Amino acid sequence: MSSYVAKRAVQACALLLFVSLVGYAIMSLAPGGPLAVYLHNPQVTPEKIDLLRHQLGLDRPWYLRYAAWLGGLVRGHWGYSYYTGRPVLEMIAERLPATFTLMLSAFILALVLSFPLGVLAATHKYSWGDNLLSLGAFFVWAMPTFWFGLMLQMTLAVRWHLLPVAGIHDLDNNSARDLLRHLAMPALVLGIGSIASWSRYLRSGMLEVLSQDYVRTAYAKGLPARRVVRRHVLRNSLLPIVTIMGLDLHVLFSGAVITESIFGWPGMGRLFLAALNNRDYPLQMAGLMVSAALLIVGNLLADLAYAVLDPRIRYQ
């Protein structure tokens, strides 16, 4: 197992290197540049812009800049943001707590809700309950995020004053309860898609297993339905959904932009979007690397989970 992880780690490094090269090239060759913001600022004179271009090294070809950036990365220097002048690593690090809090809450929420829903739908196939659950799942999946988020905000926070509108904490209140209150809406909005899709995957995975001979044998032996579902069906239907969870980890991380903007959540998504919009190259690259690393880790975790769930799978 450990040699397998080591092999995957080497592959991951190669992939990250390649991602960084392709990402840097696309980013540098795309139209627009980091200085566009200044071009539109009445206070910034043309000479200043020329000077800035030189100071930031933007007058050198992109491959030289890439080499310098990579050299720094290897030595642990991620560079400085063009806009804040702050170390990129520090800017990313300060976002991690809020980002992971939101991401993991959405993940746990999706886990807790999608399993019972999925099992229920599968064990009552084609009943009205199943159809209703399907309709509900598809409905929320089809709802655009910003629409759902603003609607929740208008009703729960503005009309009924049940929850705070936005932000991560009330002023002068750092209690866990306060955090939970601020977390409730964004976590639901971010996780709702996963709730819907995971419960669908669980349903279809279970339906497939339910029609297998060994399940029918288990029923024939007179085992109680609950026991069959839990011991035989559920366990064997988990493989496909684990893959999706591995991929969704990445989506929850970098795809949270809209949720973060609407709920003023100080996460990575907003940082990354701002970096993209401003062409803040060092920050943009850092965001790309973190997000790619998370995808790789998510896939690795999923593969390892296979081995735990299915004793027939062995990694060398």
Place this chain on the structure above:
Amino acid sequence: MNGLIATQAAPFARRSGHGLWAMAWRRFRRHRMALGGIGVLAVIAGSAVTAPLITSSDPTTLDPDHSLAPPSREHPLGTDDLGRDELTRVVYGGRISLLVGLTAMLLGSAIGVVMGSAAGYMGGWIDTAIMRFVDLMLSFPAIFLLLILINWTGGRAPVAMMIAYLGLFGWTGLARIVRAEYLTLRAREFVEEARAMGAGVRRIIFRHILPNAMAPILVQAAFAVAGAILAEAALDFLGFGLPPDIPTWGNLLTQAEDYITTNPILAVAPGIVITLTVVAVFFIGDALRDALDVRAR
């Protein structure tokens, strides 16, 4: 966007050819929701195609002095922020949104099938190269590539570009699924037979194996249509979508955001149409999976 990837359905080996599709149709028919979905889609697509018959207004002509009018006999859904008839916008919006959804799906599916079958059937270095390329594509957050590439084209040929983006980024999931299918199918007897009888690689891939891998491809394609429609709406919201005067459901929804409290119908109408379309497509996809899966009953 969540990438919905269909679970693998078992391949159906060649059996007495007659009745395969008939059987599938029989099973499909049991899904009342899917039948309803087909009905809903037919109505939505039909009204998009016959738009000029349904409404006499023009979808792009502005009438700013009569903006944000409430529903009336003349304007059943009222008018939008620049005085265009909302019903007309929704009906014509279906043309673009469905066109984007369908063609992006076709493009993505074509790439996904070719890549996936090449990887799965050929194996070896071709497989490695294609799968590492898939990893590479997945490593980029969609937003990174989309935002940069959309700026690159600077708004020229917007609809064709949108289709290209969604198609070019939407094939990786399908490629993985098709590859897995081919990995199991290529060792089957009927493939061995075909090979023994001297069939070429291309013929084996497309004529012999592909029909047996159709079930997961169709299901995935259904989800891809829905995904493309929703992705277009999300891009509109982030300001990277189609030009504002082109009516698409995503544009309509984004433009309505500011009027949620004052003219809620502007947001509700396109919202309902998007949701109905996507839900209908999902139910059809679900039913297809059941219908084409020989083991399920």
Place this chain on the structure above:
Amino acid sequence: MTNRIAALGVSFLLLILPVPGSTAGPAPGTLVMVVGDNPDNLNPYLHSLAASSAVYRYTFDSLYTVTTTGEWIPALAVGYTVSPDGLTWTFRLRPGVRWSDGAPFTAADVKFTWQLAANKDVHITYATGFDRIASIDTPDPLTVAYHLKEPYAPFRDQVMGAAIVPQHVLGALSGDQINRAPFNQKPVGTGPFTVSEFVTDDHVTLTANSQYWGKRAKLARIVVRIVPDQNAQVNLLRAGELSVLNVPVVRLDEVKRMPTVEIKRYLEATYALVQLDEYGFLREAAVRRALDFATPKASIIRNVMKGQAEPAASDMVPNGPWADKTLHPRPYDPAQARRLLRDSGFTPGPGGVLSRGGKRLEVPLWTLSGRVNFVQAMQVLAQSWRSIGVYTETHAVSAAALFGQNGPQWDGKDAALIFTWGQGVFPENKINWHSSFIPKDATAPGENDERYSNPEMDRLLEEADRAVDEARRHAIYNRIQELEYRDVPVIFLYWLVDNTAVAKTVQGYDVTTFTTTPPEEWSIR
């Protein structure tokens, strides 16, 4: 299993729902406002976003400052004299002023500010006017004498009103260290408030500065929250979580109905314009004039801006001292526009599109995506231009793409760009209209992106810089505005009207075109 989950859910809901009797809203003595972007840099000379100046304005002072009626009053200085040749400006500084960290404020800080603005190793973004300074003398700690290279009329507006930064904090640092100094996030200033906490993309807390030289602030704190979505901002106000908010036009009616807030309406010194990039047909003033006639400004103000804008005839704010009151915007007159184009030799071709010499009159419109009003105005404009036979496509793109070096301004073809220009209340506009500011190529910077070139304009702009005499300066700027009107280098669309909602619990807060009432006088019940 289902029952256990249901129980878990119910207890979770009980945990997060509000305790009866608890109220939302800011703590006592705290005023809460909101900005849409994360402030990038709180050093006034290094920032590039308006969100940054919205924060640092509470922490820094200038020598003189502008009041709500547009008059200059002493701040860090107590008085000044100008030498007869206009080359030496001598300021007497306010005694007893301290920086928020307790260090004394002296003439060395004023001199250092100039040195910072002129430092080529620092990523300076704001230095207008500082390049005219030849040297600075500080004969004693409370006297500063600026020696100029040449007479420079805008000196007062540009340098006297610029923030003074502390020498004792930054003076010993190299240029690169200044670029990356912690000061940029937690500045040390002389202003009424000081930054006590900065949680990026969440909020900045400013607490009353106990060292402040003026009246001690009545508020204990100002909290600036950072929330990007405009609708979420309005929702914050409606839920009572904000004290002050600049309300977007589309939700103004709804906010006006709130019993808890009052609306302050004022003209912002920012105008919306259509920049006409002069490459082909747009090089002809007659064509630009025709497009101006075909621009339905009144309809845009009425229907797109819902009346929250005022007509613009030039680039001088209408309620300021520099506007030429005799100028009025061209009326919307498509017939006149068609006539002008026909007289210029254009003839209608297929689809009614005008052309001349086998070339179609094509003027694509571009604007910023995400700015709802621009996107709407663009569509109205496009329909109107098409109606007179101009072939017009519409594009909404990001700022980086619109103003970037490979953007639409650089493809060598006619184009029209809609955006706003924060001219301010001062008249200096040389960088917009002087031919020396036309960018030489796509990678060269330059603010005269419309490529307007007129020798008379160049001469007037140079004279205006040197005209220290107020009456003469007025005459020059009036002539400049006449040329703007005659030549239409850009189409002036409208001046923005801001509607600031202020909670009725807030007292002493007012805002005009020029500025707000001094923040130390704000209080909250």
